Amino acid sequence: MRTTIDTSRRHLFRKLSVALSGVAAISLSVLGLATQALKTKPVSNELAASEEILRQAGASPAELADFDDSVRDVSPETMARIVEYLRRQSPAQLAKTVESMRYDVQYVLGP
Numbered sequence: 001m002r003t004t005i006d007t008s009r010r011h012l013f014r015k016l017s018v019a020l021s022g023v024a025a026i027s028l029s030v031l032g033l034a035t036q037a038l039k040t041k042p043v044s045n046e047l048a049a050s051e052e053i054l055r056q057a058g059a060s061p062a063e064l065a066d067f068d069d070s071v072r073d074v075s076p077e078t079m080a081r082i083v084e085y086l087r088r089q090s091p092a093q094l095a096k097t098v099e100s101m102r103y104d105v106q107y108v109l110g111p
Contacts (some may be wrong), residue, residue, distance in 0.1 A: 016024060046076070046079040046082070046083045047068065047071065047078055047079060049083050049088055050067070050071075050079070050082055051064050051067070051068075051081070053086045053087065053094065054067060054088045054097070054101070055085070056092075056094075057094035057095055057097065057098045058095065058098050059101060060102075063098065063101045063102060066101065067101065070076070085089045
């Protein structure tokens with residue numbers, strides 16, 4: 001009888017261990033998503049600031065969309081440096097930046 005109880009307990013502990021491992025994996029996954037959401041919020045604020053600077057300098061919606069694509073995967077630190085760089089530019093420098101963006105949007109790779 002004792003062997004049956006010990007075996008049942010071991011079986012129960014194994015099931016519990018597997019269940020807890022699954023819960024831990026899900027918890028870590030959710031925590032990772034929450035952490036990523038916290039990291040992307042400042043980038044979103046910085047992205048909005050950089051878009052506004054470029055928009056005021058004359059960037060078109062297509063150029064802004066291309067800019068969004070090019071900075072999608074940058075770190076928050078890099079995005080902050082981009083915004084700081086744009087803020088330090090004079091209106092003439094910003095106009096040249098937007099002009100070069102325009103050339104980049106028009107450029108298409110050949111066949």
